[in-house]
Amino acid sequence: MTALTGGLLGIAAVAAVVDWGAVWIDGPRSRMVERVAKPAVLVALVLAALAWPMADGGSVLVRVLLVAALVASLAGDVFLLSPRRFIPGLVAFLLGHIAYTIAFAQLQGSAPWLLAGIAAAAVVILTVGRALVRAAHREGLGMPVAVYLVAICAMAIAATRTGMPVAIVGAWLFVASDSMLGWGQFRAPAEGSDRGAARLRLAVIVTYHLGQVLLLLALVG
Numbered sequence: 001m002t003a004l005t006g007g008l009l010g011i012a013a014v015a016a017v018v019d020w021g022a023v024w025i026d027g028p029r030s031r032m033v034e035r036v037a038k039p040a041v042l043v044a045l046v047l048a049a050l051a052w053p054m055a056d057g058g059s060v061l062v063r064v065l066l067v068a069a070l071v072a073s074l075a076g077d078v079f080l081l082s083p084r085r086f087i088p089g090l091v092a093f094l095l096g097h098i099a100y101t102i103a104f105a106q107l108q109g110s111a112p113w114l115l116a117g118i119a120a121a122a123v124v125i126l127t128v129g130r131a132l133v134r135a136a137h138r139e140g141l142g143m144p145v146a147v148y149l150v151a152i153c154a155m156a157i158a159a160t161r162t163g164m165p166v167a168i169v170g171a172w173l174f175v176a177s178d179s180m181l182g183w184g185q186f187r188a189p190a191e192g193s194d195r196g197a198a199r200l201r202l203a204v205i206v207t208y209h210l211g212q213v214l215l216l217l218a219l220v221g
Helices: 003-025 028-051 060-079 083-105 111-137 142-161 165-187 194-220
Strands: none
Touching: 003 028, 003 194, 028 060, 028 194, 060 083, 060 194, 083 142, 083 165, 083 194, 111 142, 111 165, 142 165, 165 194
16 A cells, blocks of 8 residues: 555545445535535545556556446446436446456455355345335336346345455345345335334445445455
């Protein structure tokens, strides 16, 4: 890590904390702050990925795929600032997960870790994933959500296969974030108090940002 990349990660951290505060407050002014802070996190991470020195034996393809995944995530963040752009946001993150999956597939891995990833993904798909797909189906979104579920689980499997703790934790934090996002979107959009909804949104964004940072750190190495 250089002073430049460290500074960019610091900017991402500050923007993330500001975004978390805006999500927690959840008022008209805080939503304006969120519109700036949320994309700023990914902009800083994209720049950090571009500026990060290539390690000895590092893969240019992996770096390109990492940047592509982060750019797609940035596009998804911008789209999802409006509930009316859910499908474009879903497609953007789908492309990001495909890029992450291909990137992790370039790294060394092991069969035991691959099997562990498949087992964990199966649990997610058969429990919360199945419930979310059924709920999304009632809104005519069952197929897009099912495809996205397969894509994010494939990404998590590919990351788990490497056996790297930072990759594994980052990937499954991303899965947890999107699972909670889907739950709030399809399963319980009108249940609970406003404060409960704010807590759920905060959990979604915190796990998302931490997951992205860890995935970046796993792939720049």
